[in-house]
Amino acid sequence: MKILIADDSRVMRQIVIRTLRQAGFGDHELIEAANGREAVEMTQAHSPDLVLSDWNMPELTGIEALRQLRAAGNDVKFGFVTSESTPEMKEQAEAAGALFFIVKPFSAERFDEVFAPILG
């Protein structure tokens, strides 16, 4: 499977990649986007199977990126990996079609719990 990791922090993208490996998902193809607009463009161009997105990013936020994708008819599996988590954000994410909400700091166990059912 192909997984797109969208985060404006390169350091955090590296941590997400390392944690995916630690959780046993290192064999998947991983591609990276540095902001929400890139996430939309790369999702449309590269058709990943799953998008892991930060919330607060320049250009487009993660939730805006998800809404744009859905408005364009793209139903890629999409979820958030973010330092922010409030009930209102979770509601917005769910309403926009997000599958999961992982809060930073996260652990490999948390990744396994969320991604095992999705990635098998």
Next chain:
Amino acid sequence: MSVEVEVNENDLAEMVEQVWESYLDPEGVSPLMQTYDENQASEVHSSVSITGSWTGHIVYASSMPAARRAAGAFLAMEPDEVSEEDLSDALGELANIIGGNVKAMLPPGALLSLPQVVLAPEATARYPNAHRITGVYGIWDGEPVSISMWQSRGDNKEGAE
């Protein structure tokens, strides 16, 4: 709008501990040892602003060696191999993670900014009309690290001095 701040030193210390356990000290061998010295020196700092139901700043400050070490831990690299860009990125992410966790404890309607990073001591920062309300101050492997919360006076009953 005026709200009592609902995040105290213990909450902040717990968030900081989680960051250390997850990323900076996963083996549990060098935790941040609290010194309670709010005047300890720093060489670099990063911050995020929160506006809305609570208004203020979350500031992460440390020595340069501690910042290099944090970036190295994030990237699984030796501290002296870390570029300035990665060092800034890691500092920003530290403020962002703690700021995001603080925001989660605030009343609904708070917005978090993108992080700002300054490769200069925290003492050079000025947060107009804001004062420090709490913080975690410590030593990590012999180097100073602090995380503090600054609240805007207009948003705080105690702030009317």
